[in-house]
Amino acid sequence: MLEVRPEIAAMPGYHSPQVDVPIRLNTNESPFPPPQAFVNEFVDALASISWNRYPNRTADGLRAALSAHHEVPAESVFVANGSNEVLQTLLLTFAGPGRRVVVFEPGYQMHVQISKVVGSDVIVIDRNDDFTLDRDVVRSKLTEVDPHVVFVSSPNNPTGQCDDEELLDVILESTSGLLVVDEAYAEFGTWSAIDRALSSDRIVVSRTFSKTWSLAALRLGYLIGSPTVVEHLWTAVLPYHLDASKQLAGEIALNYTDEMNDRVARIISERDRVQTALSALGVRVSPSSANFILFSTGLDADVVWQRLLDHGVLVRNCSSWPRLAGWLRLTIGSEDENNAFLRGLESALETE
Ligand SMILES: *Cc1c(COP(=O)(O)O)cnc(C)c1O
Numbered sequence: 001m002l003e004v005r006p007e008i009a010a011m012p013g014y015h016s017p018q019v020d021v022p023i024r025l026n027t028n029e030s031p032f033p034p035p036q037a038f039v040n041e042f043v044d045a046l047a048s049i050s051w052n053r054y055p056n057r058t059a060d061g062l063r064a065a066l067s068a069h070h071e072v073p074a075e076s077v078f079v080a081n082g083s084n085e086v087l088q089t090l091l092l093t094f095a096g097p098g099r100r101v102v103v104f105e106p107g108y109q110m111h112v113q114i115s116k117v118v119g120s121d122v123i124v125i126d127r128n129d130d131f132t133l134d135r136d137v138v139r140s141k142l143t144e145v146d147p148h149v150v151f152v153s154s155p156n157n158p159t160g161q162c163d164d165e166e167l168l169d170v171i172l173e174s175t176s177g178l179l180v181v182d183e184a185y186a187e188f189g190t191w192s193a194i195d196r197a198l199s200s201d202r203i204v205v206s207r208t209f210s211k212t213w214s215l216a217a218l219r220l221g222y223l224i225g226s227p228t229v230v231e232h233l234w235t236a237v238l239p240y241h242l243d244a245s246k247q248l249a250g251e252i253a254l255n256y257t258d259e260m261n262d263r264v265a266r267i268i269s270e271r272d273r274v275q276t277a278l279s280a281l282g283v284r285v286s287p288s289s290a291n292f293i294l295f296s297t298g299l300d301a302d303v304v305w306q307r308l309l310d311h312g313v314l315v316r317n318c319s320s321w322p323r324l325a326g327w328l329r330l331t332i333g334s335e336d337e338n339n340a341f342l343r344g345l346e347s348a349l350e351t352e
Contacts, residue, residue, distance in 0.1 A: 083221030
């Protein structure tokens with residue numbers, strides 16, 4: 001009998017409309033392509049792959065490069081197809097059917113979705129109206145739930161804010177499970193939990209090449225944690241999950257750290273400029289430490305979204321997400337794209 005699991009049947013799935021418009025500022029990608037020298041080096045390197053052989057199963061070259069980049073032991077590094085697969089592997093290893101996962105909302109919806117796909121129960125702790133967290137609420141709720149896994153994103157998507165680093169201690173003190181710090185945007189932010197992850201079995205950090213590294217098309221992410229945790233992840237993940245070309249691409253990309261830092265700096269300066277311009281328009285902004293800005297105009301979000309689209313600018317309409325009625329999310333683009341957005345928004349706010 002064909003019977004879909006009820007958890008899957010109940011799911012809306014992941015929908016980020018990829019509308020064909022000139023200016024796409026909806027999925028937090030980098031507006032800049034990676035350096036041409038990287039592309040050339042990668043294309044040349046493809047010829048050296050033994051295509052008839054399975055790839056290095058534990059991606060040793062790539063992990064050595066990541067270990068050097070972050071100055072962490074290679075046994076503390078796990079790699080997968082995007083940080084989403086890192087998170088899925090974590091959940092298969094530490095959560096799974098009937099176990100409890102805690103998320104804070106508004107937050108990254110894939111944390112909820114992947115948890116449900118692996119059969120876990122998701123418990124939500126709400127953020128305050130300004131998207132901060134109340135420590136006493138966090139402490140008492142976590143003590144009550146006693147979760148197997150807790151997710152924190154820092155900076156948080158979609159709010160763009162960084163929680164206080166001390167939140168991590170509050171979580172660790174109130175639980176006995178695994179704390180996953182999703183650092184997809186950490187290079188734009190103010191702190192990292194990598195040091196903590198190296199000194200505790202109970203905390204791990206996930207990172208991605210999708211945002212800062214201008215390599216969303218590559219689907220490459222990684223984790224930094226204790227060797228014990230990493231060892232278990234290798235057991236749960238499919239054998240040879242990471243293909244040889246991707247391993248090479250990641251390894252080569254890490255030779256272009258200066259170019260990546262340069263891109264990050266340009267985006268941060270644009271972010272701060274756009275943030276100031278939005279405030280000047282009287283728009284409410286969630287202070288961002290990431291490469292995107294969550295904002296609310298006071299008008300109906302569906303209307304503003306459509307008017308921006310009429311100007312050829314696609315942003316993310318978050319108004320149907322938990323606790324985000326009225327909010328839209330702008331990914332920081334190039335200077336020209338950001339100016340087009342600001343012009344579009346100004347006129348969207350003038351139209352009645
Ligand atoms: C974009 C994003 C990711 C996605 O990572 P991939 O490496 O592309 O799978 C993970 N976490 C958060 C919070 C994100 O916003």
